[in-house]
Amino acid sequence: MTEQLRPDGSLRHLLTLEGLSRPQLELLLERAQHLVRPLGARAAMSQALAGATVANLFTEPSTRTRVSFELAAKRLGAHVVNLEMQLSSRVKGESMLDTVYTLESLHVDAFVIRDAQAGVPQLVADHVAPHVSVLSAGEAHLSHPTQGLLDALTIYQRKQRFAGLAVAIVGDIRHSRVARSNWHALRTLGVTDLRIVAPPALMPEAHEFAGATRCSDFSAGIDGADVVMMLRIQKERMDQANLPDGARYFAAWGLTGARLKEARPDAIVMHPQPMNRGIEIAPEVADGPQSVIRDQVRNGVAVRMAVLAEVLGTRAGST
Amino acid sequence: MTEQLRPDGSLRHLLTLEGLSRPQLELLLERAQHLVRPLGARAAMSQALAGATVANLFTEPSTRTRVSFELAAKRLGAHVVNLEMQLSSRVKGESMLDTVYTLESLHVDAFVIRDAQAGVPQLVADHVAPHVSVLSAGEAHLSHPTQGLLDALTIYQRKQRFAGLAVAIVGDIRHSRVARSNWHALRTLGVTDLRIVAPPALMPEAHEFAGATRCSDFSAGIDGADVVMMLRIQKERMDQANLPDGARYFAAWGLTGARLKEARPDAIVMHPQPMNRGIEIAPEVADGPQSVIRDQVRNGVAVRMAVLAEVLGTRAGST
């Protein structure tokens, strides 16, 4: 299995946040922070990756994440090609690896991959040439590393620390790659009070989320929290949780203004999007003063620029 | 309702031509004219919008208009992302406004929006941050402002005036955003003899097109016209007009060379495309010496460059 790090310790792939050290995470966050611009300013731009080519391979629809990676690459001066695998070469039965080999031979320097199947980013990383990097843009229920980084950056911007924070992740933890990548990032960065708050049917396996506190009572779970991170719920998961419609799910697990009062008064509200307004989160909370949901999106492009620059930048002069 | 103009009178959004003053329209046309290049020359290019990002949100298929806006933005140095809403985030039930907020947080500076539903561009304009601009690329049957501008520019290039011209718009006026935007532009620019020529079933409501002459006789409608603008007819509209197939519609309302003789000898023939050749227009007229249909397309990219530069340009130095 190919390592994420090069022998010199620099980042080659980003498949998971698991196993990255605290200094490595902090370095990425610091570089991303330099690329953050306030809304209303033009986006940060450079030519750091001029001459490089980034391929987005998305086998699941994901406008937000695909566009975020696309703009991150373009704003560093790279060329970008978008491939929706199910619509193109798979029609001809071509295997994904042959597509990857082909793109590599077309001088693609980095692959950004989203796939609903576990193991796909690692599989690609195991087969690409040594100069090529692979970035996961979401892998099954397992990992969404740039989301974990952008969430950590968002928390740090508001709280200026990780130590001592109480962070509650609420909803469908069981099927959430966002929750898992946040767990990886936040425990490494020093969050000790991490709570996973979910109906029993949506709790992860017992061996997962080591060190996190499990809580199936919403109120208790967010009591005194500095950060309340709501997750997207899908219809079929509501059924599993015996809350078989949006209204019943909302009554039990929707974050309302009243419920938010149980967290700290300066708690921030997060959501990885897309949101089901009125199901897992009330619109007035999503758009309210404690919400940092749009900051998360803005930070996402900065994080992706930082990661692309990190994995490709060392070769930037090697034209 | 958000105004199209900023407090200083500059153009922020372009949702409709209704309400724009004659000097405002003339300024846009003049700037567009500077960007027109003859066929065979390379397109006009600049870096006026380097660092800006334009998002095309199209919920209806429209190769021509999407590509025209895409090339206009790229030729000004902007980054462009294309989103087909029905194919991506709407799959997940995400509301359009959340998509807009997301793109805004990704530092999208302008949205180009086409939607079959009335009110969508205004809805977006009402919700974006103050530094963001919205351009309609076609809204229901109501408005297609850049089409109105490019048609006015095309007329001016050939006639060097608006005053005193007789302009006949022919066909399915009732459902045509092109006709409405032309009506807005041309009456403001000084066209006093504007005729809407259609079978009774395809005439607009009585309160619409104030100041235009209504005519359900094709020959009378184009008699002595300087400009004959044919509109696209859809199959279901032919049925409404009791002309339930292409041949019958063409016999009654198709522009042939013979019928064109009823207009002025130097009349120009226009069509917003895509054309139904042999239904609303004879191929020999579409490709004939009086046709300016390809000029319309060429002018379209110049108009869209002028509009993008106008709404975004004032912030160009604000990186």
Added chain:
Amino acid sequence: MTEQLRPDGSLRHLLTLEGLSRPQLELLLERAQHLVRPLGARAAMSQALAGATVANLFTEPSTRTRVSFELAAKRLGAHVVNLEMQLSSRVKGESMLDTVYTLESLHVDAFVIRDAQAGVPQLVADHVAPHVSVLSAGEAHLSHPTQGLLDALTIYQRKQRFAGLAVAIVGDIRHSRVARSNWHALRTLGVTDLRIVAPPALMPEAHEFAGATRCSDFSAGIDGADVVMMLRIQKERMDQANLPDGARYFAAWGLTGARLKEARPDAIVMHPQPMNRGIEIAPEVADGPQSVIRDQVRNGVAVRMAVLAEVLGTRAGST
């Protein structure tokens, strides 16, 4: 019928390799060779086509070829627009030629066209304005000129000559545009021992492939060959050849390591991709030391850059 060459002898369109002279082919190969970079280096880049616009019109899915042309154009500084014809304007019944006229009026300088129907690239070439170029990216079973060039370049890189080589093209010759373009290129470049090796049902018409040796015995066909080029087989073609499943086809016509021994020890193995691994080629051969399949892909982008620069470059200063 529009000629591929301008009156001054320079290349305007590339629709077929048939009729191009040996010096013309050699010039393109030489220019492409200058643009080849080893895997691991950044791709070759220039601004030779800055200000030019290339439109990819693909009516068949083809990730590889579309991306190869797209990157070739972008790496020369051109703007690129991608259109999938069946998904966009054809929905509205617009004819392809009207789409072409429209794009031409949007200052598209070159069209890259793939279509399953014979005659489409020529039809477009016959109708575009004199300054516009058309490149075929694959036309029915007839022609795939950039594939022929990249295959020739790949052979030359390994053999440093064409004269005296024995080249065996194996498989579904009858339906293969790749075989036809290789036949055009290689006989012009001096290959005299060109063999087409196929089951009788997949042999081309008797009047085709003049000068090539026909062979329906696989072993005899590749005996002593310097180059073994395997073609993709489609399921319906196996049925025609009375080898109605992958295993039976592979047993009879699949290139295995054992069979490859019948060629010269330094023979190279080629495949235009996408491959059916285990049907027309064994995976260990596709990935083995004699395979140059990835070189073919890498050379493809260099060839397409050379061709785009050749057809558009003479106008590069004409902004």
